[in-house]
Amino acid sequence: MIRLFKHQIPHVVVVLAYADLLILLFAGELAWHIASGQLTISLGHFLERICVLGFFAVAVEAAIFMTGGYRTESLRSVTYASARIIAGLGLSVVFLAIVNLLLPGEILAFTVLALALLLALPLLVLSRLVLGPLFKTTEFRRKIVVLGSGQKAQALYELSLERQSSFTTTAFVKMGDGPSHVDGAMLRGSIAELGGYVARRGAQEVVLAMREHSGPLPITDILTIKGRGLAVCTLTSFLERETGRVDLAEYEAGSELLTNGFSIDRMVRGACKRTFDVAVSATTLLFAWPLIVVFAVINKSQNEGQLFNRQEHLGLNGKPFDRLARRDSFTAQFWHVLKGDMSIVGPRPIASEHGEIGDDIQLHRDERHSVKPGLTGWAQIHMSDAARDASNSAPSRAELEYDLYYIKHRSVFLDCLILLRTMLPKRSSRHSTRYPSKGAL
Structure with a gap:
C-alpha cells in the first residue's frame, strides 16, 4: 500500500495507472503518425509534442478516475471497468474539446484526438484483462x-x-x-x-x-x-x-424477481444486435465461401456420407429449426445467424430431443429460450469444454446459471465483452468449482 493524500493506495492501482498512462501516450503518438500520413500535419520530433501528448494522457486518465475507473469494483470486474473506461473517454472528449476551442492549436487536433481515443479504448480494456490476475492478490x-x-x-x-x-x-x-x-x-x-x-x-x-x-x-x-x-x-x-452466475436456489425461491434485469430487448438494442449479426455473418460467408467449397470437395473425396448433417434445435421462444452441422468447420453456423435462427452471442443451442427433460433445468426453459441461441456466449467463455456437456446435450445446472446471468444483464456492451473474451486464449473457469450449487447456501 502507498499512502497518498491520507489515503492508502494499493500497489496494483499505481501499476495500473502507470500502465494506462503509457497506453494513452502510445495511442496519442500512434494517432499522430496515422493522421500525419493522411492530413497536412507536420510529424516533427517526438519531444516537440511530448507536452501535448502528456496533457492528453493526464486529462483522459483523470476523467477515467472521476468515472470510477480505479475503484475496487472496477479492478475486480472487466465489465465494470470497461463501462467506466468508456464513460471516462466520453468525459475527456468534452473536456478536451472545450480546451481546444479556448486554446486552438495548443492540444491535439480533433481528428487526432478522436483517433487516439479509438485506439486507446481496446488497449485499456486489454490491460485490465492482462493485469487481472494481479488484482486478485490477497492484498487487493x-x-x-x-x-x-x-x-x-x-x-x-x-x-x-x-x-x-x-x-x-x-x-x-x-x-x-x-x-x-x-x-x-x-x-x-x-x-x-x-x-x-x-x-x-x-x-x-x-x-x-x-x-x-x-x-x-x-x-x-x-x-x-x-x-x-x-x-x-x-x-x-x-x-x-x-x-457471474444467477444462483438457481435463490432464483427459484423468488429472490431474483424484484431485482433489475430480465427485461425484454428494446427496439433500438434489438435492431443494433440484428444489424451486427447480419453484417458479421454476411461478411464471414462472403470471404469464406471459396474455402468452404475447397474443403467440401476434399471432405467429400475422403469421407463417405453426407457432408452436412441436419439436426433439429430449439431457437427463440422454443421454436425448432434445422441446424446444419459440418464436422470440420464453424462457418456453417453463420448461415443460421444470417437467416435469423441464431445470433452471434447467446446461450448454446440445444437439440430438440433435450427440450423436454424432466429435471429442474426444464423449469427454466422459457427464460433460456427468451433470446436467440448464439455461436458463443457467457457460459462458453467461463466454462471449459470438459465442464460442459457434449455440444448436443442438455445444459448442466452451472451452464444454465451462466445463461440466466447473460439473459438478465444482456446488453450491447456485454455482447462486445463476450466477443473479446472469445477471441482471447481460453483460461480455466474461475467459477467452475468455487461457487456452491443449489442447497449449499
Missing part, C-alpha cells in the same frame, strides 16, 4: 463484513478462502438467536455502534447473509452503515456479482 481483495453467522455466512467464508476469490471476510456479526456456523462471530448485542465497528474493521462493503425468515431487516443498522459511506448489499446480489 475487497474487505467485507458479513451480517449473519448461519449456513449462508459459512458458505460465504469458505468462498473467500479460495485462491481466486476477489474478497476477504474481516468479521461476522451474529444477528439472531439461531445457531452459529462461523467461529469467532461477534454478537450484535456486544457491539455498541455497528457502523463504527464495520469502519474499524477496514471493510468497504457489508453483506446481508442472515437466515431466511429470521425476522425483519435491521433497518437502523443498515442506515448507520450507509451513513458512513459503506456499501450494503444482499447475499444474492453479492454472489451474482462475484461469480
Whole structure:
C-alpha cells in the first residue's frame, strides 16, 4: 500500500495507472503518425509534442478516475471497468474539446484526438484483462463484513478462502438467536455502534447473509452503515456479482424477481444486435465461401456420407429449426445467424430431443429460450469444454446459471465483452468449482 493524500493506495492501482498512462501516450503518438500520413500535419520530433501528448494522457486518465475507473469494483470486474473506461473517454472528449476551442492549436487536433481515443479504448480494456490476475492478490481483495453467522455466512467464508476469490471476510456479526456456523462471530448485542465497528474493521462493503425468515431487516443498522459511506448489499446480489452466475436456489425461491434485469430487448438494442449479426455473418460467408467449397470437395473425396448433417434445435421462444452441422468447420453456423435462427452471442443451442427433460433445468426453459441461441456466449467463455456437456446435450445446472446471468444483464456492451473474451486464449473457469450449487447456501 502507498499512502497518498491520507489515503492508502494499493500497489496494483499505481501499476495500473502507470500502465494506462503509457497506453494513452502510445495511442496519442500512434494517432499522430496515422493522421500525419493522411492530413497536412507536420510529424516533427517526438519531444516537440511530448507536452501535448502528456496533457492528453493526464486529462483522459483523470476523467477515467472521476468515472470510477480505479475503484475496487472496477479492478475486480472487466465489465465494470470497461463501462467506466468508456464513460471516462466520453468525459475527456468534452473536456478536451472545450480546451481546444479556448486554446486552438495548443492540444491535439480533433481528428487526432478522436483517433487516439479509438485506439486507446481496446488497449485499456486489454490491460485490465492482462493485469487481472494481479488484482486478485490477497492484498487487493475487497474487505467485507458479513451480517449473519448461519449456513449462508459459512458458505460465504469458505468462498473467500479460495485462491481466486476477489474478497476477504474481516468479521461476522451474529444477528439472531439461531445457531452459529462461523467461529469467532461477534454478537450484535456486544457491539455498541455497528457502523463504527464495520469502519474499524477496514471493510468497504457489508453483506446481508442472515437466515431466511429470521425476522425483519435491521433497518437502523443498515442506515448507520450507509451513513458512513459503506456499501450494503444482499447475499444474492453479492454472489451474482462475484461469480457471474444467477444462483438457481435463490432464483427459484423468488429472490431474483424484484431485482433489475430480465427485461425484454428494446427496439433500438434489438435492431443494433440484428444489424451486427447480419453484417458479421454476411461478411464471414462472403470471404469464406471459396474455402468452404475447397474443403467440401476434399471432405467429400475422403469421407463417405453426407457432408452436412441436419439436426433439429430449439431457437427463440422454443421454436425448432434445422441446424446444419459440418464436422470440420464453424462457418456453417453463420448461415443460421444470417437467416435469423441464431445470433452471434447467446446461450448454446440445444437439440430438440433435450427440450423436454424432466429435471429442474426444464423449469427454466422459457427464460433460456427468451433470446436467440448464439455461436458463443457467457457460459462458453467461463466454462471449459470438459465442464460442459457434449455440444448436443442438455445444459448442466452451472451452464444454465451462466445463461440466466447473460439473459438478465444482456446488453450491447456485454455482447462486445463476450466477443473479446472469445477471441482471447481460453483460461480455466474461475467459477467452475468455487461457487456452491443449489442447497449449499
